[in-house]
Amino acid sequence: MTTTAHGGPGLPQERRLVTEIPGPKSREMFSRKQSAVPAGVGTTLPVFVTKAGGGVLVDADGNSLIDFGSGIAVTNVGNAAPKVVERVQNQVADFTHTCFMITPYESYVAVCEKLNAITPGDHEKRTFLVNSGAEAVENAVKVARLATGRPAVVAFDHGYHGRTLLTMTLTAKNMPYKQGFGPYAPEVYRMPLAYPYRWPGENVAEEAAAQAIDQITKQIGAENVAAVIIEPIAGEGGFIVPAKGFLPRIAEFCKANGIVFIADEIQTGFARTGQMFACEDEGIVPDIITTAKGIAGGLPLAAVTGRAELMDAVHAGGLGGTYGGNPVACEAALGVLETIEEEGLVERARAIGDVMLPRLRGLQERFGIIGDVRGRGAMTAIELVVPGTKDPNPAAASEIAKRCHAEGLVVLTAGTYGNVLRFLPPLVIPDHLLDEGLTILEKAVSEV
Structure with missing residues (x-):
């Protein structure tokens, strides 16, 4: 299958070495x-x-x-998709910032409407926009804690969620992400991931899910858990695709115990895995989904999309940020979504x-x-x-x-x-x- 290559006028699609690397x-x-x-x-x-x-x-x-x-x-x-370039150029000429919390603009709302429509599940949703994947994860946890009134958050082995205090705590890998930066955020617990290549048993999904659920129940208490957060494919952890059946079992456990299931689709989202979102592969419908990276073609933007009743539980002024949903980045995101669909x-x-x-x-x-x-x-x-x-x-x-x-x-x-x-x-x-x-x-x- 061939495709259109975007690189601005006259950028040859060829490997060409004229000096040693780096030159x-x-x-x-x-x-x-x-x-x-x-x-x-x-x-x-x-x-x-x-x-x-x-x-x-x-x-x-x-x-x-x-x-x-x-x-x-x-x-x-691509780095210069025509629809992204055109929208960004037009927006820069109009205005670069007002702060959506002060005087809003349509493109922010349009991005949120799009994400509400295309993320998994046909329930009523709300979306708000921030600057980075780590910020999206932090805000998803904030929403889950406030909506449930519970403190604990469960993450998984090999997971990566960011470099801020909370997201660094959620991240599994010590070096280089955590080394020397402690103490870490409280009430974060880590569970085993169904890593097919390295799981010692044969029934990977069943054994890993049972072990995780047992540890949550015994060591934390399901009634104390606000959220479980997981990447549908572990990114920085090594592109680990959890054994089939593991994610649905964890999602079922969350639903049965009033725990918010957060899918971190920051690296897997926006068509990357051959579906718009990776959790669609096993029919997972997350309560909250965090997106960033591929959302705006390289401009800083991220989103938190979730069930309306969870998102609306937060008091006015409890969510936001000066640059969140910058109008230039929002236009880029609309261009990205058009490009994915049309191409x-x-x-x-x-x-x-x-x-x-x-x-x-x-x-x-x-x-x-x-x-x-x-x-x-x-x-x-x-x-x-x-x-x-x-x-x-x-x-x-x-x-x-x-x-x-x-x-x-x-x-x-x-x-x-x-x-x-x-x-x-x-x-x-x-x-x-x-x-x-x-x-x-x-x-x-x-x-x-």
Whole structure:
């Protein structure tokens, strides 16, 4: 299947290396970065981008790299989708800000109406807009606590929910997200995730759900739990797709005990997995869904969408923020939603998965270093191990990524053990670049 590549006029959809990676101009800028920006703000690949679109990133040295990262699942519709560009340009010319809580504007309401309509479930919903995924998660928990009058929040092993105090607490991985930043927020509890590749038993979904429910019941008390929050596919934790049946069982338990079920769809949302939202795969209807990343084509925007009775429980003034639902970002989001619908990007994500997963499984058959291949749609990953074992092999993941970068393919690492390579190509990537990127990956794996 082919698709339209967006990159502004005249941006060739090709891999082109004119210098080493990174080149001299990028290295010069990186030295400026090091003297101006704290070391704690890391960089995966220090090439400084000047243009991007379709399936490529063009750097300051004129190199054109294939993009298998999408800015961490943000540029699903590409970096310069025409409808996003047009709407943003028009809005900037009209006004950039009023603060929706002071004098509102229609685009904020239009985004909320759209999200109420397209998120799972036909119940009455309300949406409000904030700036980032972490802010959306914090607000979802606020709503759940106020609406239920309960304090406790349950998260899961391998989960990632953000870097603020509460969301850092909800996040499972210590390094680099939590190390040295404690003490953490109270009343957060962590439960086992149905991680098929690493679960010790055979009935993964049943055993993991039973264990989680037993621990919630015995250690916290279901009547004390305001919310359970989970990513339908664990993102930073390693693109772990929970065993079928696990999510529905947890959702049923929540419903039976008056617990708010929050689906964190920040990385999985907006067509990324071959469905508009990943929880649709097993028919999950969350009480609250948090979205960000792919929502606005790269502009800062996030949303909390939930059952009307939960959302309306909050007193006037209890939700909001100066920049939440910025009008420029709202117009971008409307352009993103139009693009997804008009260009069939839900189906395109499935087509990308139909290309990537068989190629990755073929690699797994050839090389014992790949322990697991997983994912859905355009959200796929390989887990690297010491051959003949399930011991995590982060060194191999790092080396493969390094070789891909040198050849002009942007890939990202992930995973609790740092041993996962995750692939998030833009949904508008042309077929030939998808194929070429996979060929570069195959070469890197074979060499390592």
